Every structure is written in structure tokens, then in C-alpha cells.
Amino acid sequence: MSPPSSLRRAARRLDRRRRLVPQGLAPAHVVRRLGWGVVDQGVSSLSNFALSIIVARALGSEGFGAFSLVYLTSAFILSATRGLATDPLLVRFSGAPPDLWRKAVASATATAACAGAVAGAVCILIALFLPPGLSGGFLALGVTLPGVMLQDSWRFAFFAQGRPTRALLNDLVWGVLLVLALGGLLATGHASVTTCALAFGGTATLAAGFGLLQSRILPRPATVRAWLVDHKTLGGRYLVENLSIGGARQVRFFALGGIAGLAAVGDTRAAEILMGPFLVILMGASQVSVPEAAHVLKSDPRRLERFCGVLGTVLATTAGVWGVTVLLLMPTGLGALLLGPLWVPAAALLPPVVIGMVMGGFEIAAAAGVRALGAAPRSLRAQLTNACLYVLGGVTGALVDGARGSCWGVAIATTIGALVWWVQLRRALTEHLSTAPGSRAEPGRHDRITT
Secondary structure, three states: OOOHHHHHHHHHHHHHHHHHOOOOOHHHHHHHHHHHHHHHHHHHHHHHHHHHHHHHHHHHHHHHHHHHHHHHHHHHHHHHHHHHHHHHHHHHHHOEEEHHHHHHHHHHHHHHHHHHHHHHHHHHHHOOOOOHHHHHHHHHHHHHHHHHHHHHHHHHHHHHOOOOOHHEEEEHHHHHHHHHHHHHHHHOOOOOHHHHHHHHHHHHHHHHHHHHHHHHOOOOOOHHHHHHOOOHHHHHHHHHHHHHHHHHHHHHHHHHHHHOOOHHHHHHHHHHHHHHHHHHHHHHHHHHHHHHHHHHHHHOOHHHHHOOOOOOOOHHHHHHHHHHHHHHHHHOOOOHHHHHHHHEEEEEEHHHHHHHHHHHHHHHHHHHHHHHHOOOHHHHHHHHHHHHHHHHHHHHHHHHHHHHHHHHHHHHHHHHHHHHHHHHHHHHHHHHHHHHOOOOOEEEEEEEEOO
């Protein structure tokens, strides 16, 4: 076995220092992290919302369904790449000294770009066997995936550095370029699945180039193998977790397209898009939920379950309020203005989608508690169970009643999945209190911390 690299040895020393000096989380720090997380996620979500709205109006249900499969494939690959590249970076090099951070970023960004190149080659190969409505989009995705992966890696590198404003600026640049590109396609009448996919990936590549200027760091492909070996323990677990839920979503939508047609995929995605503003809050909160849960665990372990309950209630209530607001306001004409002809089928799918989002809030809260406890086997078990439930519910529902059945199946699966997470939380907390009531969790060794 080869000796650990200097980068790995430095990461171990950083871990030891963190364990010797507990990092408390003052309320001001939590608010700041939550604020930057929500703002950055808001910019990213706003760009994706604009992308979805423009493509939906330009291409209709079937064209938007085809584009959605391309987009969801990109999201799936992005999630897997994070497990290998940026999740270990966030865990082991957040707040690291500048020299160590720069070396780690050079390796992590190279890993992300190389993963994008490999996945892109696979997408190009798959495109050769797809029908015309899909092949062009997957070909465009394959060409631009390395840039998409690199842009995302810069975002998390800046969070690890403690410079969230740089991540926000990079996302702003990408968002502006994307909207301009899509506007040009609409104005010239050249909007299609292929050209919209090229606009998405091409503008991400330009933003990735801007990240190079921001950081003044060149990715080092020669260090990719060492990075993967040094962080195989973390990367392997994150890869499995990210692949499980991302793969489940991918299987559900591809199965829905095969069973009920591309229009059903477009209608379902349109319904999910209407919940976009709530997802900004959900994703922003998820970025600080684990470290804040760890803070509660350190101060008083018996308060952890109550904290998760309050967090879940707040997120679930927010989802419910937003869903009711959409159902009340959109029929006044705003829904048709945003989605055009997709509004009517999307509105019919909103009730199960809202229920799924509500239960997702409870799931996020319980997952934060499990991960703060460092119960990695329980976290993985719950994630894999959720992925299986998601596929089973989504595909079975599609067989029974198309898009509507798939949405109800996912809502039921999410409800059961939330219960699974809460069972795992209670068992993990019971074990923690009975075996080491005075011990302190170490979330930095198990889960991502984004700032």
C-alpha cells in the first residue's frame, strides 16, 4: 500500500486540530451561513427557474419533457461528482490554511472536470441510440458536461474557503449569461431541445472560466488519482448516497417517459417548478441544518430530537403555505402567464407534489439529526431505503395513472421515507445517550459543512 500523500497527511492534522478545539456555532454564525446559503441557492434556483419557464413556453409539454430528461441527467451526474470531488473538499478542507486549500482545490476541481469528461463521453455514446427528440440534447450535454462540473466545483471551493460572496458572484455570472443566451434563442426562433441544452452547458463553461480568474488556481489532472485514493472513505460513502437518491429520481422520470410519454414528464416537472421558491428555502436550510444540529448535540443531547422536530415543522409549514398560495393565486392568470399551456396539467398535479414537499421538510430535519450524531450506517440505510421507496412509488404510480399516479406514488413514498429517517434518528440518539452521554459529535468527519 502506498503511503498517504502530503495533502492527506495535512488533512489529518487539520482534523486533529478541529477535534482538540471544538468549534461552537454562535447564533450569528448560523444566521450568516443560512443567509449566504439561501442567497446563493436563490440565485442558482432563479436561474434554473428562468431556464425551465423559457424552455416550457418555447417547446411545449413534449419538448419540455425531453429537455427535462437531459437536465435531470445533468443533475444526477452533478450529484455523483460532488460525492467524489467537492464533498470531501468541504468536509476536510473548510477553513484550511490558504496553501493547503489551494492544493486541495486544484485536485478537487480537476476530479470534477475529469468526471464530467468521462460522463460526457458516455452521454455522447448514449445519444447515438436515442430518438431524434432526445439525441441532440444528450449530445449537447455530453460536450458541455466538463464545464458544468467545473463551475459547480468552484462554487463549493469558495464556500470551503469561507468566501461565499465569490460563489454568489460566479452563480450570478452564469445566471445572467444563461438568461441572455435563452433570450437570444427565443428572439431568433432557434429554441430547441439541443440549442437550450447547449445554452445551459455553454454558459456554465464560461462561468467555470470566470472561476479560474477568481481563484487563480489551475486544476491539476495529474493529482486526480491521489485525490480519489486519499478520500476514498468519505468519497465512497457520499457517492453511494448521492447516486442512490439521484439515480432513483432518474429512474422514476425515465420510466414515466417510457410509460406515459414525454408530455407526462414535462407536466410533472412544471408542477415541481411552481414549488421553486420553497425549494430555495429548503436547500438553504439544509446547508446549515447538520452543523446546527451538531451544536445542539454538544450543548444538550436530549434537545436534539426537539430541535429536529421544530425544524421539520417550520419547513413543512412553509411548504404547505407556499403550496396553498400557488393553488390560490396561479388560477387568476399568473399560472398561464408563466407556463402557458402547461399550466392546466401542472395545476392538476400540484396537490400530491405539495404533500411530497411537506413531508420532505420533516425528512430533511430528521436526516440532519442522524448525520450530526455521526451515525453513518443509519444514514446510508435510510437513504437507500428512501431511494427504493421513491422508485417503487413513482414507477408503480405511473403504471396505474400516468403522471398523476406517479406524483401520488412519490408523495406516499416520501411520507414513509420521512418516518424511516425519524426511526433512525430515535435509535441513533438512544444509542448515543446510552453509550456515550458525555461525548461530542464530530460532524466534520462524516458530513459536508458548507462554510
